Structure formats: C-alpha cells, structure tokens
Amino acid sequence: MQFRWKVLLFTGYKMSRFRTVPLPALLLVLLPLLLTAGCAAHRGDLSSSLRSVRFTAPQGGPELLAVYQPWFGTKEHINVGYSSQDRVVLERQLEQAKNLGISGFVVNWYGFRKEYTDRSYALMQQLAAANDFHVAIQYDEAVDYPGHTTEAVIQDLQYAYDRYMGPQAPGSAAYLRYDGRPMIFIFPKINQTDWNRVRQVTQGWQDPPLLIMKDIDEQYANDFDGFYAWINPGAAGWQANGSNWGEDYLQNFYSRMSRYPDKIAVGAAWPGFDDRRASWTLHRYMDARCGRTFEDSLRLFRRYYDREHPLPFLLVETWNDYEEGTAIESGINTCNGKNDGQRNAALLSSPAGK
DSSP states (O other), rough: OOOOOEEOOOOOOOEOEEEEEEEEEHHHHHHHHTOOOOOOOHHHHHHHHHHOOOOOOOOOOEEHHHEEEEOBBTTTTTOSSOOOHHHHHHHHHHHHHHTTTTOEEEEOOOOOTTHHHHHHHHHHHHHHHTTOEEEEEEEEOOOOOOOHHHHHHHHHHHHHIIIITTSSTTTTTEEEEETTTEEEEEOOOTTTOOOOHHHHHTTSSSSOOOEEEEEEEEGGGTOOSEOOOOOOTTTTOOOOOOOOOOOHHHHHHHHHHHTTTSSEEEEEEEEOOEOSSTTTOOOOOOEEEHHHHHHHHHHHHGGGOOOSSSEEEEEEEEEOOGGTTOOOTTTOOOOSSSOOOOOOOOTTTSGGGG
C-alpha cells in the first residue's frame, strides 16, 4: 500500500509547507486500533481486510479529519460514560486519534448561546494546542430566531472568530487552516440565512476564514469556498435493511466537485448509520456490512483524484456520535464478535483500548 496523507504544519497563524507521511503501515494500524478492546478476532480480520483492499491514494493527499460531538454529559443526550468536559477523557481521545493518523477534530458547535457545547469546544481547543492537534468548528446554523437568522449567524461566527480563530484568540495556533486561512464548516438547517451577507462580513475580518458548506448547493457557489460530503444513503434513500451505504451519493459528490476546480473539496467516510435508539429517531439505518461500509467509503475518492489533482481533506463521520451509530471511537463491527457501538470511557481507560 502506498497511501500517503498530508500533515499540516503550523507556525503562528500561517500554514507552512505540507509534509507528506507514508501510510503503508498507518492504514494497517488505523482501523485495527479502532476495534473493541479484547476482541483479537476483530483486529485480525480487519487487518487482513485492509491488506486485501490495498489502499492506494494519490501522493500528497488527503489529510484525515474526524467529526467530534461535544455534548455528552448533558441530560439532552444519551449517557456514554464520559463527559465532553473531562480533561482526562479529551486528552485520551486526542492521543488515540493521533495514533490513528487523524490530525484534527471538526467539532459540532451551536454558537455561544449553547453554553455547554461552547465550553466543551473551548476546552478541546486548549488541549489541542498543548498536544500538537488541530480543531475546527462545524457550525450548526442558528434556527431559533425567525426573521433574524442571518444576524444570529453573524453574531455566532464573530464570537467564534474573536475567541477561537482570530490572531488574538488564545490557542488559535491549533485551529485548522488551509493556505493559511481558518476553516469553518457549515451545517445548514433552514433556507433563511443570507449567506452572501455572511460572507461579506467574514471577508472583512483581519484573518478571513474559508467557509465550507455541507453538500453541493449551486445557489451558494459564490458564497462558499468549498463543500464537504456528509452521510447520505444516496438517491434511492434509506432502506429498512440498510443496504444503501452511500456509494452513489459519494460518486455524485466527487463528480460534481470536478465542476468547481476553484473550490475546496472535503471527502467523507463513515462506518454506517443507525438512529433507531435515539429519542428523536427517524428510523434511518445504514448497514455497517461487517466493516465494508467504512472501507468502501474511505477509498472511493480514489476514482476521482490523482497526483495532479489530490483531494485536500477526508472527513471521518464521526468520532463519537453514538446516537446516530456513526462512532469509530469504540470500534468497527467486523461481524466476528459483538461490538454494539456503545462502548465508552470504560473501554478507553484500559490500556488495551487506548
């Protein structure tokens, strides 16, 4: 295997040259280390599977990131056995992610009005700065201010800039950048925000960010600097048996991104999806297919990118969203033993699970 990932090096607030790191051994280590503690059969089977897949990425790309959910420890979400504000847990997660070749977390963030997740993010960035790791905000569009959504979005992003990514923000050296500019991932919710106005405001900042929108929406092509793929079963929709794992969606995403050569493309990989245990379930299910869903989504970008046109980033979705069954933190189900996706801090606290 000749897979190589980009690793971003930072000096102050400017990104230095990319340094490529060979990944023949890394991908063989990456997924086996994700397996449940004590399940040797899981490790062996997935390692063999990776060898048979023989991942080969274009030289120089992409950088591996993972989406992180910072809300655990509140009554609104399930109990996974740890708090997102436990420094020991967060430091352990950062180290575990680094050992897997993940260089940064893209952290779900709802703005300064959601105090718990804001505090969680602040602590994550503080620890990332001390542990040679990177973080970025995945901003969930404000939805609680009918008629004033644009103003609420601008206020949220201004707060994030001042506190987390601007030149005067503490720990801002840990904030994820591309071509020297901070990246903000946008998760849209409603069609009320004037993104053109948001862009005009953010471009006036001393250190203007790159705005990256979920999926590809042509009406916003001039307002965003790039697009990222997100978990999607594809045109045929969700199936009761979970058979649609998103192949045609990813094919469509990568194919359409070729029409926007000036935009940043952020690919995606996911282990499956299952929100049926969540209190707000929509009964959506995507079969993990004994680990094949993750493997296939992880490698599909290779059909569309080469050495002359490398994929800059690939986003693992997700690190720890146990409510939607996408967490890789506690392992990948390879069907050789039980891995219910609900393992938590008890697993991580054991040496075998680190």
